[in-house]
Amino acid sequence: xxxxxxxxxxxxxxxxxxxxxxxxxxxxxxxxxxxxxxxxxxxxxxxxxxxxxxxxxxxxxxxxxxxxxxxxxxxxxxxxxxxxxxxxxxxxxxxxxxxxxxxxxxxxxxxxxxxxxxxxxxxxxxxxxxxxxxxxxxxxxxxxxxxxxxxxxxxxxxxxxxxxxxxxxxxxxxxxxxxxxxxxxxxxxxxxxxxxxxxxxxxxxxxxxxxxxxxxxxxxxxxxxxxxxxxxxxxxxxxxxxxxxxxxxxxxxxxxxxxxxxxxxxxxxxxxxxxxxxxxxxxxxxxxxxxxxxxxxxxxxxxxxxxxxxxxxxxxxxxxxxxxxxxxxxxxxxxxxxxxxxxxxxxxxxxxxxxxxxxxxxxxxxxxxxxxxxxxxxxxxxxxxxxxxxxxxxxxxxxxxxxxxxxxxxxxxxxxxxxxxxxxxxxxxxxx
Amino acid sequence: xxxxxxxxxxxxxxxxxxxxxxxxxxxxxxxxxxxxxxxxxxxxxxxxxxxxxxxxxxxxxxxxxxxxxxxxxxxxxxxxxxxxxxxxxxxxxxxxxxxxxxxxxxxxxxxxxxxxxxxxxxxxxxxxxxxxxxxxxxxxxxxxxxxxxxxxxxxxxxxxxxxxxxxxxxxxxxxxxxxxxxxxxxxxxxxxxxxxxxxxxxxxxxxxxxxxxxxxxxxxxxxxxxxxxxxxxxxxxxxxxxxxxxxxxxxxxxxxxxxxxxxxxxxxxxxxxxxxxxxxxxxxxxxxxxxxxxxxxxxxxxxxxxxxxxxxxxxxxxxxxxxxxxxxxxxxxxxxxxxxxxxxxxxxxxxxxxxxxxxxxxxxxxxxxxxxxxxxxxxxxxxxxxxxxxxxxxxxxxxxxxxxxxxxxxxxxxxxxxxxxxxxxxxxxxxxxxxxxxxxxxxxxxxxxxxxxxxxxxxxxxxxxxxxxxxxxxxxxxxxxxxxxxxxxxxxxxxxxxxxxxxxxxxxxxxxxxxxxxxxxxxxxxxxxxxxxxx
Numbered sequence: 001x002x003x004x005x006x007x008x009x010x011x012x013x014x015x016x017x018x019x020x021x022x023x024x025x026x027x028x029x030x031x032x033x034x035x036x037x038x039x040x041x042x043x044x045x046x047x048x049x050x051x052x053x054x055x056x057x058x059x060x061x062x063x064x065x066x067x068x069x070x071x072x073x074x075x076x077x078x079x080x081x082x083x084x085x086x087x088x089x090x091x092x093x094x095x096x097x098x099x100x101x102x103x104x105x106x107x108x109x110x111x112x113x114x115x116x117x118x119x120x121x122x123x124x125x126x127x128x129x130x131x132x133x134x135x136x137x138x139x140x141x142x143x144x145x146x147x148x149x150x151x152x153x154x155x156x157x158x159x160x161x162x163x164x165x166x167x168x169x170x171x172x173x174x175x176x177x178x179x180x181x182x183x184x185x186x187x188x189x190x191x192x193x194x195x196x197x198x199x200x201x202x203x204x205x206x207x208x209x210x211x212x213x214x215x216x217x218x219x220x221x222x223x224x225x226x227x228x229x230x231x232x233x234x235x236x237x238x239x240x241x242x243x244x245x246x247x248x249x250x251x252x253x254x255x256x257x258x259x260x261x262x263x264x265x266x267x268x269x270x271x272x273x274x275x276x277x278x279x280x281x282x283x284x285x286x287x288x289x290x291x292x293x294x295x296x297x298x299x300x301x302x303x304x305x306x307x308x309x310x311x312x313x314x315x316x317x318x319x320x321x322x323x324x325x326x327x328x329x330x331x332x333x334x335x336x337x338x339x340x341x342x343x344x345x346x347x348x349x350x351x352x353x354x355x356x357x358x359x360x361x362x363x364x365x366x367x368x369x370x371x372x373x374x375x376x377x378x379x380x381x382x383x384x385x386x387x388x389x390x391x392x393x394x395x396x397x398x399x400x401x402x403x404x405x406x407x408x409x410x411x412x413x414x415x416x417x418x419x420x421x422x423x424x425x426x427x428x429x430x431x432x
Numbered sequence: 433x434x435x436x437x438x439x440x441x442x443x444x445x446x447x448x449x450x451x452x453x454x455x456x457x458x459x460x461x462x463x464x465x466x467x468x469x470x471x472x473x474x475x476x477x478x479x480x481x482x483x484x485x486x487x488x489x490x491x492x493x494x495x496x497x498x499x500x501x502x503x504x505x506x507x508x509x510x511x512x513x514x515x516x517x518x519x520x521x522x523x524x525x526x527x528x529x530x531x532x533x534x535x536x537x538x539x540x541x542x543x544x545x546x547x548x549x550x551x552x553x554x555x556x557x558x559x560x561x562x563x564x565x566x567x568x569x570x571x572x573x574x575x576x577x578x579x580x581x582x583x584x585x586x587x588x589x590x591x592x593x594x595x596x597x598x599x600x601x602x603x604x605x606x607x608x609x610x611x612x613x614x615x616x617x618x619x620x621x622x623x624x625x626x627x628x629x630x631x632x633x634x635x636x637x638x639x640x641x642x643x644x645x646x647x648x649x650x651x652x653x654x655x656x657x658x659x660x661x662x663x664x665x666x667x668x669x670x671x672x673x674x675x676x677x678x679x680x681x682x683x684x685x686x687x688x689x690x691x692x693x694x695x696x697x698x699x700x701x702x703x704x705x706x707x708x709x710x711x712x713x714x715x716x717x718x719x720x721x722x723x724x725x726x727x728x729x730x731x732x733x734x735x736x737x738x739x740x741x742x743x744x745x746x747x748x749x750x751x752x753x754x755x756x757x758x759x760x761x762x763x764x765x766x767x768x769x770x771x772x773x774x775x776x777x778x779x780x781x782x783x784x785x786x787x788x789x790x791x792x793x794x795x796x797x798x799x800x801x802x803x804x805x806x807x808x809x810x811x812x813x814x815x816x817x818x819x820x821x822x823x824x825x826x827x828x829x830x831x832x833x834x835x836x837x838x839x840x841x842x843x844x845x846x847x848x849x850x851x852x853x854x855x856x857x858x859x860x861x862x863x864x865x866x867x868x869x870x871x872x873x874x875x876x877x878x879x880x881x882x883x884x885x886x887x888x889x890x891x892x893x894x895x896x897x898x899x900x901x902x903x904x905x906x907x908x909x910x911x912x913x914x915x916x917x918x919x920x921x922x923x924x925x926x927x928x929x930x931x932x933x934x935x936x937x938x939x940x941x942x943x944x945x946x947x948x949x950x951x952x953x954x955x956x957x958x959x960x961x962x963x964x965x966x967x
Contacts, residue, residue, distance in 0.1 A: 041790075042782055044891050050790040164547055175936045205935040208895045210886050211684065213677045213816070214930045220811075224635035226643060238895070241792060241887030249804055249813040255549045256578075271792025271887050276802075278499075279546045375545060377499070385471075385545040 032075040033068075033337055035060055036095035038106025038116070038127075043083025044237070048316075049108050051267060052130065053078060055317045056105050058305040059324045069331055077101055085115045092116040096125045102337035103128065103327050105320060110134060110178050117142065124339050128327065130319035132262060132284075134181035138396040138409035138418035140343060144366045145323035145359075146316060147285055148394040149185050153232070155371040156260050156283035157186060159386050160230045161193070164258060168199045168229040170219050175204040179234035182262070186232060188400040199227065209239045212246040220250065223257045231259040240264055241271050247280075254279025254375070266312035266381065275378045285355075285369040286318035287382045292356035312380075322359045322367065325351040330361075347412055357391065364409035364418075366394025456526070459484065463492055463525055466542055467503030467510045474542070475551050482555035490559045492525040497552040501525065502539040513539055554579045561591040566600050573603035577610050577636070585611050606632050613644050613655075622651035630658035634809055638662050669809035674927050680816045682923025683823035686916060687882065688896040689903035690826060691875030693915040695751075697904050698847050699867055701759055702770045705777040706900060707893025709872040712750060713743035713879020714888045715784060718793045733798040736880060743876035750780075751872025755865045763864075777893065785890040795883040815884050822881050827916055830874060834912070843867050847910075906946055908956030918957055922946075 037056045039049035060076045068074055077099045081088040088107065095101045096119070103126040107113045110133050120127050120141040132147040160166040171186060173179025183202055190200060201222050203215060223229035235243055240263070247259065260281040266288050288299065298321065303309050330346035331337050350360040359367045368391040374382025397407040397419070406423040410416070417427035462484070465477050478496075481489050495501045495512045502513040502520065511522040511531055520539060522531040544552075557575035560568045561584075569591070576584055588608055595601045609628035616622030626644065629637045638659060645656035688710060695703045717739040724731050724738075731738075754776060762769045797815060804813040834840035845853040846863045854860050879892075886892065907918025922942060929938035953959065 042778075042785065044894075046785060046790040047792065047889055047891070163545070203934065206939060208891075209935060210895060211677075211681050213680060213813075214674075214927060215935065217673060217677075217811070218931070221635060224639055226639045238792075238887055238889060238891060242885055245797075245815075245885060246813070249802065249815060250811050251804055254546050255553060258546055267791060271794050271889070273794065273796055279549060281546075383543060385543070 032073045033070070034075050034077050034099055034101040036092075036099065036101035036104035036106070037076055037078045038081060038088065038092060038095065038104050039108070040083040040112075041078075041080040045083040045108050045112075047238070048267065051314070052106075052108070052316055052320060054306060055302070055320050056324070058302060059321060061305070062301070063324075063328060069328055070335070070337070081112070085109075085111050088112045088115045089119050092119045092127075093123070096120075096123045101125070102331075103339075103342070105130070105323065107131070108316075109176075111176070113142070126327070126339050126342060128320070128323035130316045130323060132315070134178045135185075135394075135396055135398050136181060136401075136404055138364050138366075138411075140365075140411050140416075140418060141339070142365060143323060143326070143346070143361065144394060144396070145319040145326075147369060147371075148366055148396060149182050149398060150395040151285060151369050151371055151392045152262055152283050153182050153186055154189060155388055155392070156262070156281070156373060157189065157232065159283075159373050160232075160258065160260060160281075163386070164230060165228050166230040166258075167195070167227040168201075168222065168225070169195065170201045170203065170222060170229065170231040171234070172203045172205070172215070172219075172231055173234035174209070174236040174239060175206055176236075179204065179236070182234050183232075185398045185400045192400070205235070205239060207237065207239065209235075210242045212243050216243075216246045216250050216252065219257065220252065229257050231257060233259055233261040234263060235261070236263045240268055244272050244277055244280075248273075248276035254281070260373075265314040265316075267314050269376065269380045270312060272380075274376050274380050277376045278378050280376045281373055281385075282376070282382060283371065283373050284315040284382075285371060286313075286315045286353070287372055287374045287384055288313045289374070289381045289383060290355045290372070292354065294352055294356060295354045298354055318354045322351060322353055326359075326361055326367075343411065344413075359391075362393055363412045364394070364396045365411055366396055368393050459486060459489070459526060463489075464503075464508055464510050466492075466496065466501065467508055467540075471543070471545060471548060474544070474548055478548065478551050478555055482559060485559070487559060487563070488526050490556060490563070491528070493552045493556055493559070495525060496542060496544060497549050497556075499541060499544060501542045502534075503542055504534060504539050506538065510542070511539070550579075554581060557581070558584045558587055561587055561604075562594065566597045569595070569597070569600045570603055573600060573607045576607040577603070580610050582611060582615075610640060613640060613651075614647075616651055619650060623654055626651060626654045626658050630662060633662060633665065635666065638666060666809060672808075673810055674931070675924060676810060676812065678924030678927035679920060680820060680923070681926055682920035683816075683820040684882065684885070685899055685903050685923055686823045686827065686919035687819070687878035688875075689900040689907075689915055689919055690823075690830060690912075691871045691873075691878060692900045693904050693907070693912055694830075694871030694874065695868055696901070697910045697912070697915065698843065699864065699871070700766075700847075700909075701763075701868065702766050702773065703759075703871075704770060704774040704897065705754065705780060705893075706872075706875055707895070707897035708777045708780040709747045709751060709875035709893070710879040710882060710896055711784065711888075711890065711893040712747045712780070713739075713876030714795065714883035714892055715788060715793070715879075716743040716746050716876065717880045717883045718788070718795050718888050721795060732796070733800065735796075736798060736801075736884075739880045740877055743880045744873040747876025747879070748869040748873030751875075752865050752869040754872075755868035759868065760861065760864065777897075781890045781893070788890075790890065793888045795888050797884055801884055819881050819885065826874065826877060827912070831912060833870070839863075839866065843870075902943075902946060905950065906956055908958035908960065910960045911956075911958040914956055914958035921957075 037053050039053040040046050041050055041053060057076055060074045063069060064073050077095060079091040079095060081091045092104065095104055105128045107116060107129050108131050113129055117139055121139060125141060127142045128145055129142055130145050132152050135148045169190060171183045173183055187200060219231060258281055260283060262283060264282050265284060299313055302313055303311055326346060326349050329349045329351060330342050334341035334345035346361050347363050348361065350358045353359045355370055357370060359369060361367055371388040371392055372384050373386040374384050377383050396409050397404040399405045406421055407419050408422060409418045420427050462481050466474060481493065500512050501510060503510050510525060512525045513520040513522050519533045519535055521533050524531045553575050557572045557579060560572040563569055576588060588604060592604045592608060595604055605628055609625035612621055613625040613629060616625060629640050641655045641659035641662065645652050645659050691709065692706045695701050695706065720739040720742060721735045724735050758772050758776065759769060762772060801815045801818055804811050842858050842863050845858060846860050850860055903918045903922060904915055906922065907914030926938055926942050929941050933941055
């Protein structure tokens, strides 16, 4: 055992010396700013996260073509946390302490974000998190460029109630923190609006659930009671394909029971024949079908970079686009990549988004976004049927949960607090 | 808004008064109006078009619902456009005549959303009640049953008087009953409506009857009685539905586990890469379909026929290669086998990810595996039905191979007593390889079937590996009949627990039950007896 360990250590040391020797001349010749990319390239989440890694590489490449940042080239450091949550924390530590990256772009699932959060706070580095999430969190070191529940779930429910006249609701989700919190918020919100408890059906399924026959039959049964019914789906990941296949086969049409999803985008639809699904909905802050010059340009660059004219773009890619540009702008404003300076400089920074408007970083480290509702088309794209009139500011502590509605987050001086309790006037309510 | 509605009303009135030529022009103006304004305007325009009662409007509305209606930017005229390469071919929506072509930038699609599609469906319901095609008339009657538009009663009565097709007639009678049920003109009509609705016997009927039962008088009382009877009948159907779903889930478990019952059950190899053999079969289906899509699209409905033998060969070959290169050095060392095959499963996953990409791949359903049919109150989807049949077929085939062929005889001989079999001149190493190949090949075939109901991604196999082991252990290691019975009983148990306990808790309960069962009967349902087991 000890001998093996010694051999390993020796080998490790040799490798380390080797790499220092190999890289030392390059480092002297040209100093770079390192950017960490923390996305799973293997395991369950590789299906979604690999695309984001490629998108980040493209953005960094673009920036270097424009001359880099602060006169230096950017250098991407890609690590693979392999869909393994504890490994996310290890890899984050490696990126910050060993590779000395200036900022990290990464994570997809909430559990991976929760796993790396203490590392970023301890080592005082920056994380840009690009995926829609359940809220109820605000960290000084994390920038949430995806949607909070009020930027996705609540406008979607409002749309269904107003435009489709929905009175009965099925809240179907995968059994983990994001769907549970989102459904808790939605349930309170619907009840506040006067929906009765018997008109709400909440259903959870395990990850990767493949047999949807009973649940789809239950939805049909629930919807046959006369009132207009809709399904709000927080079903995540691989379970979506069999769910939509079962919907299509059992002949549930969007005109009868519309399904609005928060985790189904262009990438997820790529694995399904969408002809029987026309009219089912999704709520995002970006669709590939958005008509704007910025979007056309982005799609053209992406397809050229990935060398596939059929590759699609999606919402988390736009979130990285916004997050990366915000970081670049904040670094230019601060004149340094020092995390404290960047954290101070980034609040208030506004950059163009892909739907023809601007996104600004708010004091709670969330950004402003338009909310779009799209209907699935037979070509696997979404047609936008509704857009919020203005931009919506991400609300980190939901106003619809009793414990968190008194909390607010403001990382500017002098408050500098992620969970300020307005009832007691003190920093440090629950959560954080 | 009001102005527009006024204009539409005026054009509709003008249409009714003037001669045919002026009428055609006014109709064309109404159709062109579809290209203006937002969703709420389009909704008014649809009702205006439907109000003309002109049957030639029906194809226009259908095209709108299908998203084929476009407006030409130059003059605001509306056409049905079909994509032909880089340009669009235009057709006049009313006459259907060719109207030239247009580039992508010259025309705009008229957007529709769900509420517009519903409005179109309601409008079409009244318009197509007397269409030539019985299918269209049936759809119209069924739509009316759902929309319950009281204004359609007159046209429904007219259509009912002329209808000759018995099926369509029944649907129309149901629609009529639904229309009059809540406000019947007299007692006998009300009672007749209750009887017609009750005879329909589904959940919609129950809802309607319950609504009618809320009122006062004899009709309401009759409706309440009918609703009571109907809900009892529906409960029996629910039971039937649970059994069917259970069998369907059982067939999926059987397919996933049947290959493992050879490699693990008969040979005793703990093969953690079993799920990846299933995945390889699914990717073979994808590759076959891709090839067919690009080179011979007319063969698409037969794609599975090509995919099944190919999947067997590819997964089987990979299986033999694994046995020859890794597993044969590890016989009798279950822990090492477990670790080695688990590592192999990761390697195979990452290999597929590198070749095909990390995202889901689309495997289409052939037309004979899409959709569903109604059997009483059961909705039976074709893909599930064929998968049940296929699982049983594969099982029978495997039984035949093991019982009736020389290969099967040698396999059983080697697993029962290796030394004796070897002494009889059987080349045991090669039988080991072939047995492992057979189990893997069967897993590949399962992958073809499973690609029809789930997604095809590098992680596909992981979802099935635990369930497969559960079925084989529960059924009794080494016994194919045990695997069959185990798969179906687990499927049915799962589906009976799911409505009470929910999907998450249901699965946990099944696991707890299996643990208790294995405690009591460590060798599973069909324990093997005899000296071979003791050795």
